[in-house]
Amino acid sequence: MNIAIIGGGGVIGQKLGRALVARGHLRGRDITRITLADVTAPTPIAGADVACVTCDMSDPSQLSSVITPDTDVIFLLAAIVSGHAEREFDTGIRVNLQGVLNVYEAARATGTCPVVVYSSSMAVYGGDVPDPITDLTYLNPQTSYGMQKAAGELLLTDFSRKGFVDGRGFRLPTISVRPGKANGAASSFMSSIIREPLNGQEAICPVGRDFLHYYLSPKRCVENLILGAEVETNALGPDRCMIMPGQMLSIGQMIDAMTEVCGPAPAKLIRWESQPEVEKIVKGWRFDLHPARALALGLRADDGFSDNVRFYVDEDLPPAA
């Protein structure tokens, strides 16, 4: 079992790599090789036969060392994030559309119909569609990032129908609590309002306590991606894309969960400050999602946001904090 993780340098890619090393097998076979690929060299992961490769997927020739005829499973996690794709339209098209197409074509070129697990986003939803959002709700993205992810879904399903790849696409909830530093994503604050206070630092919350959104912990996301790779092809049906389960929560519920787990001090480090640019993007996103298809396949959400806080404290809290 030879696995490629494109976006292997990112938060989810690294956790997925470590989880696969710990697990040792996938789809009934021992894992013999994991290739972590990213635009900058991924941090190495302890484990036999883990390779790190620098690869810009917008250049097809760079994919040849990542996807080879003996690649069995490809996790496609790499993307230009929402805020970045909104500021730099051309970069978003080049990576999130052309780059994704390049990955599918490289997978097709193996001639072995490898499994491709594609991370889409709930940003494919939005605008004038009725609640709740289901797997069959009209994709109506309100950002360039969402549009590019939706196009990647359509391509994945058609490449699968043609027998070129064995695709599984999951519309990821917003990941929280995401470790590390704030990034260019408009959703960045949805982790930093928890992460920074737990690290003993101030954080800015650009929306009110009642702002609702749909969340998943990095830990459960990785479990779901692995389950997504494991699912039998004939259980998927012709449409290969669906919502990954998450929880609908208000900012207030998240902060209360942090207080429940870690006491009242962290919440005092949150500064409330309106950011119209961020609000304009995130208020176009939907939050009431019903992930029926993925639940039927065994994927699941966290049990409560206090779990998300505990996962962060257990796995990701910097030693200094």
Next chain:
Amino acid sequence: MNIAIIGGGGVIGQKLGRALVARGHLRGRDITRITLADVTAPTPIAGADVACVTCDMSDPSQLSSVITPDTDVIFLLAAIVSGHAEREFDTGIRVNLQGVLNVYEAARATGTCPVVVYSSSMAVYGGDVPDPITDLTYLNPQTSYGMQKAAGELLLTDFSRKGFVDGRGFRLPTISVRPGKANGAASSFMSSIIREPLNGQEAICPVGRDFLHYYLSPKRCVENLILGAEVETNALGPDRCMIMPGQMLSIGQMIDAMTEVCGPAPAKLIRWESQPEVEKIVKGWRFDLHPARALALGLRADDGFSDNVRFYVDEDLPPAA
């Protein structure tokens, strides 16, 4: 008013060109130039300032003579048709996805936010979605052609949101009665079973009398495309794509309308012969469509299929027939 028709050599492109010449104005201004562009040189149309250009839209450099800074309205009708895109996957991607993106980029490069009228298709619908199909039904294409058209829609709406183009996308019903010769489209028989008998020739019908589908005459389609270009931007809303009105009809109703207009002889020229390859594609298409948005904008269907037959006899019947 400077107009480019990409796909100007096709049936709809030629009729649209002639209708615009006859009309003389669009969006409140006199038409000063019409450029008909297609992969093979379009048949010239009588009229001052009508140019014919050979252009493969999958090559961006070839678009520079078609879309210029003074282009006001672009009709994007060119496509690799469904059966062809199914047989030649790479050609479909190159033209229907990359080529469409090239057109949008060329329009964007003018810096003037030109109107782009994009012909999508009801082939974007299909699979496991409930009837009736509305403007907000999940796009679930069952063919590569449908997938490529759906991706073109997503791109059009996002290019419009960004202010790069002023897009309007219409999911065209199957055009019938289409003049000329049979083509590679799986829907080709939906015109030939009427056209060939009216021309005094045999035709093969690969589906039964009860097969339902959604149709529009070429004449009404052209009127709708022109209305689509005329619509004020603020009447469109953020999602620029919608169903173009048509009529749901059985094969039997179509043949009965032909008999009503032209007598019983033509229907006797139809040979009933199953074609599993064609059936497999067309049975994935949806037929019960509710085009609420386009109807509200003033677009409309034919009044009955006998009109479609009459339009063919009046406009398109070869002199020899």
